[in-house]
Amino acid sequence: MPVNLSAPNPADLHAVPGVELGITMAGVRKANRRDLLVVKLAEGSAVAGVFTANRFCAAPVQVCREHLAAGQGMRAIVVNTGNANAGTGADGLARARSTCAALAKLLGVKSEQVLPFSTGVIMETLPSERIEAGLPAALADAKAANWALAAEAIMTTDTLPKAASRQLTIGGKTVTITGISKGAGMIRPNMATMLGFVATDAAIAPELLQPLVKEAADQSFNRITIDGDTSTNDSFVLIATQRAGHAPITRLDSAEGRALREALIAVSQQLAQAIVRDGEGATKFITVRIEGGRSEDECRQAAYAIAHSPLVKTAFFASDPNLGRILAAVGYAGIADLDQSLIDLFLDEVHVVHRGGRRAEYREEDGARVMKQPEITVRVNLHRGSAQATVWTCDLSYDYVKINADYRS
Numbered sequence: 541m542p543v544n545l546s547a548p549n550p551a552d553l554h555a556v557p558g559v560e561l562g563i564t565m566a567g568v569r570k571a572n573r574r575d576l577l578v579v580k581l582a583e584g585s586a587v588a589g590v591f592t593a594n595r596f597c598a599a600p601v602q603v604c605r606e607h608l609a610a611g612q613g614m615r616a617i618v619v620n621t622g623n624a625n626a627g628t629g630a631d632g633l634a635r636a637r638s639t640c641a642a643l644a645k646l647l648g649v650k651s652e653q654v655l656p657f658s659t660g661v662i663m664e665t666l667p668s669e670r671i672e673a674g675l676p677a678a679l680a681d682a683k684a685a686n687w688a689l690a691a692e693a694i695m696t697t698d699t700l701p702k703a704a705s706r707q708l709t710i711g712g713k714t715v716t717i718t719g720i721s722k723g724a725g726m727i728r729p730n731m732a733t734m735l736g737f738v739a740t741d742a743a744i745a746p747e748l749l750q751p752l753v754k755e756a757a758d759q760s761f762n763r764i765t766i767d768g769d770t771s772t773n774d775s776f777v778l779i780a781t782q783r784a785g786h787a788p789i790t791r792l793d794s795a796e797g798r799a800l801r802e803a804l805i806a807v808s809q810q811l812a813q814a815i816v817r818d819g820e821g822a823t824k825f826i827t828v829r830i831e832g833g834r835s836e837d838e839c840r841q842a843a844y845a846i847a848h849s850p851l852v853k854t855a856f857f858a859s860d861p862n863l864g865r866i867l868a869a870v871g872y873a874g875i876a877d878l879d880q881s882l883i884d885l886f887l888d889e890v891h892v893v894h895r896g897g898r899r900a901e902y903r904e905e906d907g908a909r910v911m912k913q914p915e916i917t918v919r920v921n922l923h924r925g926s927a928q929a930t931v932w933t934c935d936l937s938y939d940y941v942k943i944n945a946d947y948r949s
């Protein structure tokens with residue numbers, strides 16, 4: 541069961557002027573399930589994205605990078621679930637391009653103005669003919685209010701759809717930000733299978749979108765891990781339709797730029813945390829915060845060492861306060877001149893370790909009490925500087941093994 545996560549209420553997901561979403565059942569892998577999403581973008585929309593750092597990246601990731609680099613102005617997105625189109629060689633590239641061409645023809649745009657995304661099983665031939673056959677139905681279904689169904693259409697092992705939305709005022713005009721994400725396993729985005737799509741009607745200089753989406757990813761999707769595996773298909777895309785009617789934002793350090801940035805990061809973090817809360821077999825949502833580092837990078841190193849550790853994650857699943865595992869993870873995180881005699885460790889408000897050793901007042905029953913909670917914060921202070929970093933993860937349960945052992949069946 542997801543950890544304190546429920547399906548989004550469609551009424552809470554604001555339509556974004558300039559974006560229409562259509563969903564259908566194309567039978568990509570299984571019959572009678574929504575598995576094909578088409579997103580129509582108004583002319584003049586700006587699009588930017590960040591993608592997996594996995595060098596064995598999927599065909600759609602390669603095609604997306606090519607199309608974004610071509611700078612033709614994106615007009616549509618097509619997403620299929622059930623098949624990742626990864627590890628498919630030249631044939632996979634040809635099929636991703638064929639899907640783009642088919643959708644472009646239906647819309648009367650160029651093939652380079654379509655971005656393809658796939659998620660599902662790796663190393664199986666993409667049934668592009670089924671996807672292309674389903675495109676007319678998806679387009680016929682396109683509506684501005686289809687965000688909740690779109691979130692459902694991109695699910696694989698997710699148990700719940702994931703969506704977030706908020707509005708703010710810029711220049712006296714209401715600006716909307718709405719997004720969806722998917723992912724539950726193979727999650728250690730390094731920019732899992734992770735997909736995220738966020739749209740806004742904000743008017744913003746197109747050249748600002750790439751640094752904005754990168755920063756949003758770094759503060760959200762690049763701060764989560766379920767199993768430490770970086771997918772072949774990770775993608776996070778930001779769309780700005782320019783329809784809100786305020787004066788265009790030309791600087792991210794302006795008051796308007798900062799307001800948009802903060803709202804975008806908040807939506808992205810909500811979507812990223814929803815992935816962790818719905819992690820395969822997860823029973824606990826864990827915030828790992830490292831403080832007192834010399835740099836944010838070394839804090840992030842230590843946080844991920846804790847969050848990736850199977851020993852730490854299984855201890856949390858069992859509610860076993862075997863907290864030396866956390867100290868061991870910090871120790872092997874790769875901080876060469878770390879002074880263990882300075883380290884403090886907390887579980888929520890419980891002070892466990894002081895100056896590198898078990899705190900005299902610490903009682904194991906207090907640690908066990910915290911570890912039984914569905915949400916837990918692990919806080920480590922390195923006492924070597926003022927930097928900090930936060931990562932979100934989950935525990936590792938029996939069900940994670942079952943889900944992945946049965947994934948293709």
